[in-house]
Amino acid sequence: MHGRVIRVGDMGEFALIDRLQRFLQAPSGSQVVKSIGDDCAVLQPSPESELILTTDSQEEGVHYRLDWCAPEDIGWRCLAINVSDIAAMAGWPLGAVVALSLPPELDVAFVDGLYTGMQELARDMACPIIGGNMTKTTGRVSVTITVLGEVPKGQAIYRSGARPGDEIWVTGTLGGAKAGLEALLQPDAVAGLPASHALMCYRRPQPRLHEAQFLRQRATLHSLLDLSDGLSGDLRHICQASGVGAQIEADAVPIHDETRRIAHALQADPLSFALHGGEDFELCFTAPPTQIDPIRGDFDQQFHRSLVRVGTIRKGKEVTLKQPDGSETVLPARGYDHFRPAEG
Ligand SMILES: Nc1ncnc2c1ncn2[C@@H]1O[C@H](COP(=O)(O)OP(=O)(O)O)[C@@H](O)[C@H]1O
Ligand SMILES: Cc1ncc(C[n+]2csc(CCOP(=O)(O)OP(=O)(O)O)c2C)c(N)n1
C-alpha cells in the first residue's frame, strides 16, 4: 500500500519497541541490573560514588533538520549532547533512557537510523541505552534523553569553583559547529570550500568524556562545563556561579582553519563564531596557574587535540575581551538563548 516505506503509524508502538530491542542488545557493563522491558531500568552504582543526572531535548527545526542530517547523525547528536553534560561534571555515564515523540507518518527507517547512530556513540562512551518512552506527536520529531552517571565521592567539578587568578582553558577548537550550521544554511556562499570538519562538528559532536576524566585525575580543576551555548554565554555561567569576572584574550581563542575560511566567505568574524556560536561541546575549565602546563603534552598525545589557555579569572563580575593591541572591551553574552532572537 505504501510501497517500501513502513510508517511508524502502520507499525504501532509495541512492534516499534520490539524492533528497537535489536539495537539495544545485551547492554554491557556490570552496572546494568535490568535493562529495557520492565517498568524501570535498574542500575547499580558503586558505593564510593555520587550519582549525577542530566536531561536535554533535541527538537527538529531547533537543533537539527531532517534534510541536513542523516538519521544516524541525529541519533548520535541527541545522545552526545547529554553525555557531554556528564563529562562536564567529570563523571562517567551509567545508562540512558530515550523519550521519543514521533509523527505517525514518519518512516520506520528513520527510527532505525536514529538508534544506529545512538548505539554507535553509546558503545564509544560505554553508556548503555536501557529504556525510554514513545509517544505520538502532532508536531515534529523530538528526542529527550536522560543520562544517569556517577563520579567518585566529592570529585564532581562544578561551575561554581572558579577563583581570581585561575587560568581559563578550553579543549580543541571553537566555532566549528557554527561554521557547519552556516554552511548548511548558506550552501551557495561556501560552495567549493572544504567543510567536512565543520559539518562533523555540527552533526557529530564529540563528548569530551575521556578528556574530562584525564583532567580530573591529573590536575586540580576549580570549575568545569561543556560549551553548548558558546564561550561568551557559558563562561558567564561559570562567572555568575563563582562570583568572579574574567578576561578572554582574543588572539588565544583556538579556531580551526576551515572555520576561519567559512566565516570569511560569509563576511563574518571567525572569532564571533568561536565566542558566540555554540554547540561545540568542548570543555571549558579553570585551574590554578601551573596545573595544566605540565600535562598538556600528555593530553595532546592521548587525545590528539590541544588544551588552550584562553584567559584569566579575575575579581569582580565583568567578562572582558582583550584585543592583541592591548585594548579591552566588555564581552557581551551573546551565547545561544532559546527564547531570544539570534544575533549576528
Ligand atoms: N524546565 C526546567 N526545570 C528545572 N530545571 C531546569 C529546567 N530547564 C533547565 N533547568 C536547569 O537549569 C540549569 C541550566 O540548564 P541548561 O542551560 O540547559 O544546562 P546545560 O547547558 O548543561 O544543558 C540546569 O541545572 C538544569 O537542570
Ligand atoms: C536547525 C538549527 N538551527 C539552529 C541551531 C543552533 N542551535 C540550536 S540550540 C543551540 C544551543 C545549544 O542548545 P541547548 O538546547 O541550549 O543546549 P544546552 O545548553 O541545554 O545543553 C544552538 C547554537 C541548530 N543546531 N539547528
Ligand SMILES: [Mg+2]
Ligand atoms: Mg540543557
